[in-house]
Amino acid sequence: MDLKNVKDCIEVYPLGAGQDVGRSCILIKIYDKIIMLDCGLHMGVNDLTRYPDFEKIKQIWNIPEKRKWDQIIDLVLISHFHLDHIGALPYFTEIYNYDGPIYMTSPTKALLPYMCEDFRKVITESQKKEFTDDSIPQTPAQKIINDSRYPLIYTQENIQKCFQKAKTIQLLETIDVNGIKIKPYYAGHVLGACMFMIEYRNVKVVYTGDFHSNADRHLGAAWIEKVKPDLLISECTYGTIIRDSKRAREKNFLKQIQETIDQGGKVLIPVFALGRAQELCILLETYWQRTQSQVPVYFAAGMIEKANFYYKLFVNWTNEKIKSSYLTDNMFDFKYIKPFSRSLIKTNGPMVLFATPGMLHAGLSMQVFKEWCYDEKNTLIIPGYCVAGTLGNKLLSGCKQVILDKKVYDVNMQVKNMSFSAHADAKGILGLIKHCEPKNVMLVHGDVTRMMPLAETIRDQFEIQVFTPANFELNKIPLMNEDNHSIKITEDMKREIEEQKMNEINGLIFYNQDKQYQILRDLEEFQQLLNQLSDEYDAYWHRFETGYIIKINLSVKNKCSDSQKPDLIDKNKLINHYKQILEAILKMHEKAKDTLSDYLELCNTDNFDVLDNEFLVIKTSQQFTPQQQKIIDSIFNALNIYNNK
Numbered sequence: 001m002d003l004k005n006v007k008d009c010i011e012v013y014p015l016g017a018g019q020d021v022g023r024s025c026i027l028i029k030i031y032d033k034i035i036m037l038d039c040g041l042h043m044g045v046n047d048l049t050r051y052p053d054f055e056k057i058k059q060i061w062n063i064p065e066k067r068k069w070d071q072i073i074d075l076v077l078i079s080h081f082h083l084d085h086i087g088a089l090p091y092f093t094e095i096y097n098y099d100g101p102i103y104m105t106s107p108t109k110a111l112l113p114y115m116c117e118d119f120r121k122v123i124t125e126s127q128k129k130e131f132t133d134d135s136i137p138q139t140p141a142q143k144i145i146n147d148s149r150y151p152l153i154y155t156q157e158n159i160q161k162c163f164q165k166a167k168t169i170q171l172l173e174t175i176d177v178n179g180i181k182i183k184p185y186y187a188g189h190v191l192g193a194c195m196f197m198i199e200y201r202n203v204k205v206v207y208t209g210d211f212h213s214n215a216d217r218h219l220g221a222a223w224i225e226k227v228k229p230d231l232l233i234s235e236c237t238y239g240t241i242i243r244d245s246k247r248a249r250e251k252n253f254l255k256q257i258q259e260t261i262d263q264g265g266k267v268l269i270p271v272f273a274l275g276r277a278q279e280l281c282i283l284l285e286t287y288w289q290r291t292q293s294q295v296p297v298y299f300a301a302g303m304i305e306k307a308n309f310y311y312k313l314f315v316n317w318t319n320e321k322i323k324s325s326y327l328t329d330n331m332f333d334f335k336y337i338k339p340f341s342r343s344l345i346k347t348n349g350p351m352v353l354f355a356t357p358g359m360l361h362a363g364l365s366m367q368v369f370k371e372w373c374y375d376e377k378n379t380l381i382i383p384g385y386c387v388a389g390t391l392g393n394k395l396l397s398g399c400k401q402v403i404l405d406k407k408v409y410d411v412n413m414q415v416k417n418m419s420f421s422a423h424a425d426a427k428g429i430l431g432l433i434k435h436c437e438p439k440n441v442m443l444v445h446g447d448v449t450r451m452m453p454l455a456e457t458i459r460d461q462f463e464i465q466v467f468t469p470a471n472f473e474l475n476k477i478p479l480m481n482e483d484n485h486s487i488k489i490t491e492d493m494k495r496e497i498e499e500q501k502m503n504e505i506n507g508l509i510f511y512n513q514d515k516q517y518q519i520l521r522d523l524e525e526f527q528q529l530l531n532q533l534s535d536e537y538d539a540y541w542h543r544f545e546t547g548y549i550i551k552i553n554l555s556v557k558n559k560c561s562d563s564q565k566p567d568l569i570d571k572n573k574l575i576n577h578y579k580q581i582l583e584a585i586l587k588m589h590e591k592a593k594d595t596l597s598d599y600l601e602l603c604n605t606d607n608f609d610v611l612d613n614e615f616l617v618i619k620t621s622q623q624f625t626p627q628q629q630k631i632i633d634s635i636f637n638a639l640n641i642y643n644n645k
């Protein structure tokens with residue numbers, strides 16, 4: 001083992017979603033493995049830069065140009081079906097020919113072809129018509145557009161083949177992919193959305209994808225175990241917003257609609273087909289039932305059927321109320337909300353219309369906008385987030401005139417943004433950090449202006465490092481904070497040791513490759529490592545790729561009589577002596593007490609050895625068992641390693 005080359009950091013490289021929203025694609029490197037978190041596209045861009053620039057991965061990690069992608073990327077994980085998280089996957093698997101493992105939940109897989117095909121159609125149609133859409137900015141193409149190897153959009157066949165390559169994973173199921181353990185947790189947000197816990201060689205990373213910390217009318221709240229990851233990569237779309245209570249938001253939404261229809265206006269609500277549409281429909285349906293309103297409410301034709309189909313198929317992913325009622329009283333069979341036909345666009349009188357797509361970049365919502373935007377009696381309510389470059393984004397930033405299809409449109413209708421998009425707000429993100437106790441946090445998927453204040457708050461509140469990389473900025477996250485390599489033993493602990501009449505503790509080693517620890521004694525570096533800082537501090541630890549060394553200096557020799565010193569020649573006595581010291585340490589610490597019995601059990605096996613009469617060695621097999629890991633954590637806890645006092 002070459003101690004000089006101990007790699008003790010996680011490398012993170014965002015190809016998208018770094019200080020930005022759209023084109024989520026984050027690469028993490030843990031030792032020898034590279035994992036891709038999401039493979040999304042940027043909706044606000046209409047050239048090849050809408051896809052992640054995969055070639056950059058080779059450059060940043062010095063990977064030979066000719067190496068195949070399945071030999072570079074060990075695993076691809078997709079958090080949910082939104083295009084900014086999944087839209088570039090067919091491009092990566094079929095144009096770049098990635099054929100390695102890809103995991104996602106079953107609703108996400110079911111919706112992959114639907115989402116990607118929808119996008120493919122919009123792009124293909126706009127290309128055919130050669131229509132230049134002012135709502136999409138023209139940026140210089142990164143690669144030559146007529147290079148047939150890199151088409152602007154994938155084909156229907158590409159999507160089908162990509163679909164076949166995707167494997168599914170169930171919530172809370174742990175799967176081992178070539179040594180990388182993955183486990184998905186419920187994320188709320190949209191149907192099938194999940195957070196991923198990734199564990200490789202004792203290094204844990206949690207990736208939230210998009211998550212929602214509160215339950216709503218049709219989905220539950222995000223939930224994760226207290227996993228204490230080395231790194232938590234969290235979205236922060238609504239980073240510094242603590243949104244008004246849900247009730248107030250909904251009241252405001254209904255008030256806006258009521259006011260518009262009262263003065264004879266029309267309300268256009270652009271939605272994602274399967275995103276927030278169901279939530280708002282349930283809200284409006286209930287309101288219409290209560291007020292017995294005669295004003296028609298429409299939902300883009302075909303969408304209700306499609307949405308209902310998926311929600312029935314994956315009813316287990318919805319909240320308890322929907323789950324218990326879907327057989328008898330289907331929450332998505334609406335009484336007041338009717339399918340819309342295009343002939344209704346020009347009819348007079350008030351109405352409410354839910355239309356796709358949510359960012360108004362094409363399709364029905366854009367068509368209806370063109371007809372309704374002149375009339376100041378009308379209202380546009382955008383309930384979600386609109387990526388830069390889309391018509392929705394332009395309108396939200398206050399544009400009073402837009403050019404669509406080479407025609408100028410004056411925007412006289414009222415434009416409102418009501419954030420119903422199901423992302424965690426600042427409170428939700430801070431709550432997640434508090435609950436899951438990460439050692440480092442990285443913020444992605446958010447505007448830089450919102451990200452930085454949130455990062456500051458996290459640093460202040462939790463005293464941990466927070467990373468906020470931009471796209472194409474490599475970040476190295478030390479596996480544990482450097483400062484924590486050395487600690488001061490508390491006075492209480494010293495007193496306890498004295499009371500136990502123990503004379504000295506030299507150290508302990510956890511090493512999870514049997515017999516390998518013996519090599520350590522020959523290494524000069526090993527001694528240097530342990531001598532480092534040990535004069536100034538009472539304890540010192542170092543984490544290797546495969547284990548830990550902890551050195552504890554507690555010299556209270558003069559308090560003990562010679563007869564109480566263990567016989568250094570007798571190995572068994574020495575082991576026993578160390579065991580007692582560890583036991584005493586564990587007994588002292590509240591959090592460690594519940595692992596004491598596990599520890600004593602471990603002591604009964606032949607796992608213990610001593611090295612140079614100085615170090616207690618706990619031998620284990622290739623990987624720490626959960627029980628052993630628990631004991632190690634407890635000892636770290638007992639030594640206040642996480643909380644330098």
Ligand SMILES: [Zn+2]
Pocket residue numbers: 080082085189210
């Ligand atoms: Zn999303």
